[in-house]
Amino acid sequence: MTTSTLTTVDPTTLEPIGDYPTHTPAQIDEIVEQAADAAATWRHEPFAARTAVLHRIADLIEERSAELGALITAEMGKPLAEAAAEVAKCAWNCRHVADHGPTALAATPLSGPDDAAVRIEYEPLGVILAIMPWNFPLWQLFRFAAPAIMAGNTVILKHSPNVTGCALAIESLFAEGRGDIRLLSTILVEESVVGAVSDRVIADARVAAVTVTGSTRAGAAVASSAGRALKKSVLELGGSDxxxxxxxxxxxxxxxxxxxxxxxxxxxxxxxxxxxxxxxxxxxxxxxxxxxxxxxxxxxxxxxxxxxxxxxxxxxxxxxxxxxxxxxxxxxxxxxxxxxxxxxxxxxxxxxxxxxxxxxxxxxxxxxxxxxxxxxxxxxxxxxxxxxxxxxxxxxxxxxxxxxxxxxxxxxxxxxxxxxxxxxxxxxPRVPFGGVKRSGFGRELGDLGMREFTNARTVWVSGTTA
CATH class of the missing domain: 3.40.309.10 (Aldehyde Dehydrogenase; Chain A, domain 2)
Structure with a gap:
């Protein structure tokens, strides 16, 4: 795969508004390596550090709300008022996750014998690949990413090509939120090779799971790849509500x-x-x-x-x-x-x-x-x-x-x-979101969303009454 260019087009004027070089296979491999290295560090960061990052990102979102809203409108045509509401919702979600994540992710004690302490601990899975759509270019990502990162994971984002500017703006927010750990990285690939690149990244041993928001066809393809690799997947797909x-x-x-x-x-x-x-x-x-x-x-x-x-x-x-x-x-x-x-x-x-x-x-x-x-x-x-x-x-x-x-x-x-x-x-942000049948499986948002990309690990300690 050679380097090519993604061009974003204003749907109102049909004029091009941005050109972005795609990543080569070697560059994608480097991004995966950086995400894995970051995950190995981030999983050990205390909740206080994670909440601080999410509050910082919320601050940045609010400081740049006009810029981010204008970018959404330019790339996918949403009226400015709707774009502003989307941006504000992302900041709200970050703050909600920061404030409630430590409780949702705290170890849950279970009943056991008198001489044992039994609990469930929610451990991060590692690197999560996120394949995201264009209709809510910030919100769709943040509603998954804020809980996933709060849980101790890191994220690789493959966004829709027509909102590439939004994808890079999101990457910049996370980079400024915690510059020394690469919490979120974006990969840019042509639409014609998305399937092949996604298959390769999902199969990579350094990647733990995948989430996709999109069409039923796209979700089925991703779930198939995840199944072959025995990786967890969360699918938020179409609806006919x-x-x-x-x-x-x-x-x-x-x-x-x-x-x-x-x-x-x-x-x-x-x-x-x-x-x-x-x-x-x-x-x-x-x-x-x-x-x-x-x-x-x-x-x-x-x-x-x-x-x-x-x-x-x-x-x-x-x-x-x-x-x-x-x-x-x-x-x-x-x-x-x-x-x-x-x-x-x-x-x-x-x-x-x-x-x-x-x-x-x-x-x-x-x-x-x-x-x-x-x-x-x-x-x-x-x-x-x-x-x-x-x-x-x-x-x-x-x-x-x-x-x-x-x-x-x-x-x-x-x-x-x-x-x-x-x-x-x-x-x-306060309640779980997701579907059944061909609308997908798994949940985002709420306490269930915070735990979705964790290993619910049982810990049984005998010889104690603590």
Missing amino acids: PFIVLDDADLGTAANHAVRSRFMCAGQTCIAAKRIILAESVIADFTHELVSRVDRITVGDPTDPATDMGPLARPDLVDQIQRQVDTSVAMGATVLAGGYRLDRTGNFYAPTVLADVTPDMPVYNEETFGPVAVLVSVSDDDSAVETANDTEYGLAASVWSRDIDRAVGVGRRIDCGAFYVNSFVASD
Whole structure:
């Protein structure tokens, strides 16, 4: 593999904004060696030192919030307000992990015989390879990396090529957070060789585990490589999240949250409300509430404060969403809003609402990664649950009802990693995040996320009553 160049492109103007040389195999080997050396040292650092680093990184994030937000917007098209919120969330996560990590990672005493002391100790695994996506270029990395590093691991980051500037900015933050130990290193490789490079790094004896956030296809490939190498893997993959509106829901509130969930980040989120499942009796009223709000979404330059939704991150994503919409409409879906790419420079697509959607349509049975809301009618709660579960994915779900017990009862019957009642789905540093079925396995965030990349080692000491 020879050195080549990664070029990032502004999705708003379609102009190149950065060129970055890729790493050679020898350079990647050196990065792995440095990460392993760092892990051997970092695992012995006390919690106080680890928390200090995370607080320092949080400080740096906050000091550079405007710069980091502008970089996110330039590379993947997120409006500045959304980018600023993402940056702030990364700082919050670092501080939360720093403040709560020592307790979550402390040895857990267990019951044993009277003459033995038994406990579980959470030991770091070592070097973790992180393969990350572009839609939340800082948050996706920090929600994994802060807990992993708090646990005593080090990280090698393989980020999406279109957010290479963000990847290097992240590397710089960690370098300044603790300059004498290389806690996080970035490898830059062409898209065409990502699979081969990932396989080689995962198989390397100096690498202990791998995590990937991305498509189901990418996750399956990484899990296969990890399985061959007998390495732990955590997969946070796609979703087709149901947003269930029962017949007694507050329709205005539900519509507000549906719009925010589905059209934030131009619909390019795994936990968006991708299938809005409606009780028959509220379809007309909810549809009116939803479409009236969608019609007010301002699409435009993401650096303009008046913009609600920016471009999609890449041209191929526009092509993909247009294919899904066109095929579904040809099969009988009704366009209530949008349904077309906007005739302007950039990767812009109109906020779209489709009704009369059936399970055979692409917008129902495929993951839609763009600004398209689909409406599905159901007759009762049982039908809502059946429809919600009618997918290969199982990331998250939300249920809307004035009757909390009823909503919780519906949510408990949905196959997913989390369900939210009267709230749209969002990741939060305080609670675990992850899915089931083809949405992946393992957990990020919360106490479970802090322990995910550790060896839960049993320690049994006989001859003591301590």
